[in-house]
Each structure stands twice: as structure tokens, then as C-alpha cells.
Amino acid sequence: MVGQTIALRLSQFGHTVVVGTRDPQASLARTAPDAMGRPGFGDWSAEHDAIGVATFADAAQGADLVVNALSGDAAVSGVGAAGVADGTVVLDISNPLDFSRGMPPSLFVSNTDSLGEQIQRTFPTLRVVKTLNTMNAFVMADPKLVAGGAFTTFVSGDDADAKQVVIELLESIGHSDVIDLGDISTARGTKSLMPVWLRLYGSLGTPMFTFKVVR
């Protein structure tokens, strides 16, 4: 859902977007609506034919920027399967959610490590920038949906130029208050917003909220 939502938004802003999946044929064969009533991937793809669908590797091939919107447990292997070229900026949204211990999910990486760091360590030639993982997919894609966009978006990454690329992309789609937290280890901070996000989701009864750093 995150990948589709971001893909559509970036496509609407004029970017050439290709969605990578493990098995494009199988993905496109999915036409039944999901549990939330959203159209199956095949129907969604037919409706948005400007957005390509390819294998992870074909999608990443020649890309200026790779968005990692995989589920947390597939993130490292998925980035590996994509064979992303050295130096590519990887905008990493994935959260290490562990659904095995009941709801709300806990985290399978936390406190003294983070998934963003794991990806950066595993693929040291990539330029990983962690961002957007502190809000719902619809809010990521269209910040105006919550309080007209008056909230904070965080970036973490080791490469200043890569962060600048990501910040400009975020600003272009409406993120008006982007804070650069520092190197990729600061992803431990934003990842840890997830536990409070999940409780707020339960308490507020809607995912249409996010955090503003008031200062």
C-alpha cells in the first residue's frame, strides 16, 4: 500500500515510476480487492498504466532514486534482490514491525539498532536516507491531508547530498517542515515513533494524524 501510494503521487508529479515486485506476473494477477476494499494490484495497475511494473532488479535498473517501501522483514533481502547500483539514493520507508507478538505490533529491531542502519551496513555503497516512516501512507504522499501539512517530516542518513535530494523530493510533494536528524543511526529515533503512532491509531481511531515538532 505504501509503495502504490507513493508511486502514484510521484507519477502525478511527472516522475517516471516503476514498481518493483518479486514476481510481476503474480502481482498483476491479483485482482480481488483486499481486506480493506482496495482494488487488487492488477486492477490498480491497469488503472494507472503510466506506472511500470517490473522485477525488483528491472525496476531499480538505471533509477535515479530507489524507494524501499517493503515490509520490514523483507527490506534487506528486497534491496539485495534489486541489485541497486552503487551510489544510488535509497529512500527507505520500511518499519521493522513484528506482528508475531500480538497487536499493536512490536519492533524486531529497536533501541540500539535500526532497520535503516541494517540496510546501510549491508549495502555500504548505497546512500540510504530514512524518512516518511512516522506517518500513514496517504499522509506521506499528500501532506495537505493532515492539518494542511503543518507537521514535521524527519530524514536520517550518512550522505548529505543524498539527504538533500530526498528533502527536495519531499518538499516538492508538500512536506513543509523537514528536519535533518543527522546520520543514519538517528533512524533509531524515528523508528521508535512507531510504537506511539500505533497506540495513537488505537486511541484516535484514525490513521490520519502525524507528529509536529513544536519549537
Place this chain on the structure above:
Amino acid sequence: MVGQTIALRLSQFGHTVVVGTRDPQASLARTAPDAMGRPGFGDWSAEHDAIGVATFADAAQGADLVVNALSGDAAVSGVGAAGVADGTVVLDISNPLDFSRGMPPSLFVSNTDSLGEQIQRTFPTLRVVKTLNTMNAFVMADPKLVAGGAFTTFVSGDDADAKQVVIELLESIGHSDVIDLGDISTARGTKSLMPVWLRLYGSLGTPMFTFKVVR
């Protein structure tokens, strides 16, 4: 520092406040300013003589409400030493910061447990309400100091009446947007704001900020 700041604020609002310490004599003997230039406890106490100083147990004796502002590693033993009476509302601010692995500190309880839950489990007859641990002590005590108080304060606790007592106390000192996250296990959420708070402190260079849930 948290305890003194909260004590002073509540005292200024007309509450009878007694600060509990392990060894009041030793605490009052501290007059040298600390590393931040704040007056030693003895001088502070002399300056604010409406605020009592006693042992943990004497301070808790007969209290309508007990504030736990101990450091995380002393929180459970400290509440135990206070011998707090059954049914008392414990407003718990403590954070489980672990300074042993470098700065910023990590957490010694995280993800699938929280310090608030540990205190509630250890003292099941108390009514623990976790709150305020997502902001600097000065902001806790006087919300107007950040953006005129336009930010969110969270409460977590098993007892609805106890949460109501705490919410009213918070509102009386200027917390205008208090969200009840749910039972004490939701303290896992607010405790996990600490890692991002610590990185923001590094990134913004000031502790005078906090979070607003924008919705």
C-alpha cells in the same frame, strides 16, 4: 531537576509539596552549583522554603498524589522505598535511560515492556499514570514556554479515575491537548518518543521543543 521543577510549579499553584529524597540531610548539604550552573539542592531548598524536604516515606505519607521523578534506574526501588499507600495515584515521569552505551542514551526497557508497566506490576495496589516523559522538565512544568503550549501531552494508565485526576492537574498548569492513549502498556509508546527526542535535541541544539499530534 525534573522533581525540583515540577515541585516548584505545583507549589506556585497552591499545592502542598514535599520533595522526597533518600537522605534529606545529605541532599540539603549540597550547596555547590551543578555542572549546568544550577544551585545545589540545599540552596534551592532554602530559596523555596514552602516546599518541604523529607525521606521518600515521609514525603509519600498521606499524599493525595505522588510524583515519581526519579532517574529510571532508581524508579522501582524508589517507589518501593516510599511505601506509597494503596490506591494512591502515582504520576510517573521516569524514563529508562541507559547511559552505559554512550550518547545519546539508549533504553534499558523498551519495545515489549516499559518502565511504567514495571512499576504498575511491582506495585499493583498503586494507580500508576505515565505522563510528561516526552518533554523537557521546563516544558512539563510550564507548557507556555514552547509555542504557547500548542503541543500534545500523553497519559497512559489502567485506572480511569486516576487518569482523570492527572489530566486535571496537567490542564491546571497549562497542558491544553492531553491524549489518553489507553492502559499502562501504552507507555511503551511514549517511552519510545525518547529516542527521537534525544536526536532532535542533538539536531535542534535546544531542549525547548516537544511533539504535537497533528490531526
